[in-house]
Amino acid sequence: MLSKDQIAQRIAKELQQNWYVNLGIGIPTLIANHVPKGIDVIFQSENGILGMGPFPFEGEEDADLINAGKQTITAMPGAVIFDSATSFAMIRGQHINLTVLGAMEVSDSGDIANWKIPGRMVKGMGGAMDLVASAENIIVAMMHTNKRGQSKLLKQCSLPLTGVKCVKKIVTNMAVLDVTPQGFKLIERAPGVSVEDIQNATEGRLIVEEEIPEMIF
Amino acid sequence: MDKRVANVQAACEGIESNMTLMLGGFGLCGIPENCIAELVKKNVNGLTCISNNAGVDDFGLGLLLQKKQIKKMISSYVGENDEFERQMLSGELEVDLIPQGSLATRCYMGGAGIPAFFTPAGYGTEVGEGKEVRWFDGKPHLLEAALTADFAIVKAWKGDHFGNLIFKGTARNFNPMMAMAGKITIAEVEELVEPGELDPNFIHTPGVFVQRIFQGEKYEKRIEQRTVRTRQS
Numbered sequence A: 001m002l003s004k005d006q007i008a009q010r011i012a013k014e015l016q017q018n019w020y021v022n023l024g025i026g027i028p029t030l031i032a033n034h035v036p037k038g039i040d041v042i043f044q045s046e047n048g049i050l051g052m053g054p055f056p057f058e059g060e061e062d063a064d065l066i067n068a069g070k071q072t073i074t075a076m077p078g079a080v081i082f083d084s085a086t087s088f089a090m091i092r093g094q095h096i097n098l099t100v101l102g103a104m105e106v107s108d109s110g111d112i113a114n115w116k117i118p119g120r121m122v123k124g125m126g127g128a129m130d131l132v133a134s135a136e137n138i139i140v141a142m143m144h145t146n147k148r149g150q151s152k153l154l155k156q157c158s159l160p161l162t163g164v165k166c167v168k169k170i171v172t173n174m175a176v177l178d179v180t181p182q183g184f185k186l187i188e189r190a191p192g193v194s195v196e197d198i199q200n201a202t203e204g205r206l207i208v209e210e211e212i213p214e215m216i217f
Numbered sequence B: 001m002d003k004r005v006a007n008v009q010a011a012c013e014g015i016e017s018n019m020t021l022m023l024g025g026f027g028l029c030g031i032p033e034n035c036i037a038e039l040v041k042k043n044v045n046g047l048t049c050i051s052n053n054a055g056v057d058d059f060g061l062g063l064l065l066q067k068k069q070i071k072k073m074i075s076s077y078v079g080e081n082d083e084f085e086r087q088m089l090s091g092e093l094e095v096d097l098i099p100q101g102s103l104a105t106r107c108y109m110g111g112a113g114i115p116a117f118f119t120p121a122g123y124g125t126e127v128g129e130g131k132e133v134r135w136f137d138g139k140p141h142l143l144e145a146a147l148t149a150d151f152a153i154v155k156a157w158k159g160d161h162f163g164n165l166i167f168k169g170t171a172r173n174f175n176p177m178m179a180m181a182g183k184i185t186i187a188e189v190e191e192l193v194e195p196g197e198l199d200p201n202f203i204h205t206p207g208v209f210v211q212r213i214f215q216g217e218k219y220e221k222r223i224e225q226r227t228v229r230t231r232q233s
Helices: A004-012 A027-034 A084-092 A128-134 A195-200 B033-042 B062-066 B082-089 B100-112 B175-181
Strands: A019-023 A041-045 A049-053 A074-081 A098-101 A105-107 A138-141 A169-171 A175-180 A183-189 B020-023 B047-050 B070-075 B094-097 B116-119 B133-136 B139-145 B149-160 B182-193 B212-215
Touching: A004 A027, A004 A138, A004 A169, A019 A027, A027 A098, A027 A138, A041 A084, A084 A128, A084 B100, A084 B175, A098 A128, A128 B100, A183 A195, B020 B175, B033 B062, B033 B149, B033 B182, B062 B082, B100 B116, B100 B139, B100 B175, B149 B175, B175 B182
Parallel strands: A019 A041, A019 A098, A098 A138, A138 A169, B020 B047, B020 B149, B047 B070, B070 B094, B149 B182, B182 B212
Antiparallel strands: A041 A049, A049 A074, A169 A175, A175 A183, B116 B139, B133 B139
16 A cells, blocks of 8 residues: 555656646645656646745745645745736646646546535635646545545545546555546556455446556656 | 825725625735724624635634624635634524635626636536536536625735735735725735836736725734745755
8 A cells, every 4th residue: 555655656757847737735745745857847836826846944934925725835946926817727728737636535437526525614615626627637646445444436426526527547545547438447556455455445437457567666 | 196095994994884895815825914904993794705715713804703794705715714614504604615716717807897707617516506507619617707896905015106016926816806806996015115116017916906005014924834844954
């Protein structure tokens, strides 16, 4: 099984030269630490910056420079700041090459639920609905099962949806899967995890073709 | 032309109970601290507040929530506030949650004279319930209406007598669109300068959108999530 940091590390291998990338809160944020050598990507934060850098050194925090998680950040050389409407024009207009976000549930047709649990305090969707509705390339980073051991990869989402038919790829602590018209297609296994383990932890339609390789880091 | 007003009291003149206000900011970044404090003092209530977030318990819009001055919040994310949660769950506070990009664009449209736009955000979710759907390029879109407000209250870094504004860092966020969408727009700035001092090439909000401007005091600029890295020795 992968740690959260290893999930981020595996997703980082998907990054391509000169991509603009939007990372959600949680596991996706960790991807910035694993950008492969020789690959230049620019991180967007939807509150209005392209070229988001690492956290500032202690004592250099600037209240006027935060990311969408309200964390203090830095700006890389060549960074640019803009307003929220421009920021979502980049997202809606598909100028951002990759969006990575967390999820509570994903269905085998690519629906995603990640903003609301009935009966619990609703915090809001933030920018997630805009991101999933428009991004051409969406990777979900999440654990394969929830805290009660139930699959988060389902035939149909049970929670209120954030978007429909939008997720393209999922990287969990157990596997890498593509979302295809026929369901989840198993691409890679985490080290030490068998195809059977993944089948048992996946409630939605799972396609297993030929030998499934183990992930290489 | 001179849009300067003497102080925050003069800036907030005419704001009454049951009005709709837009307030700039993302989290606690770029919020109009002086005007929020004045609204608490004025004790206006029944307010509808359009703002991306709702502050924290003891800062930002949380200060108005504590005194139960807000009737309805229109926001995209409201997570950081216990009093907000209490009022929402007890039904005292009405909450309309809107996808962040739709919120930003709806404010922009309110100021730009565009009554509505189609966006894919929220299609197939509860946000889309009851909204008109149209298909463009093989993809479903929701019709979302423009937003306006009786007063828009924004915070900028620098401004001049004409109401021209420059923002600093990610404190820009929702402020420029909200400045456009207020029937009356109040700008509080950290530094009020003479016309001509701001380079026209680098003004973010043209003064035509702003009716009142003043220099704010004692900016606290609270940090919500202080995240740092340690220096490698």
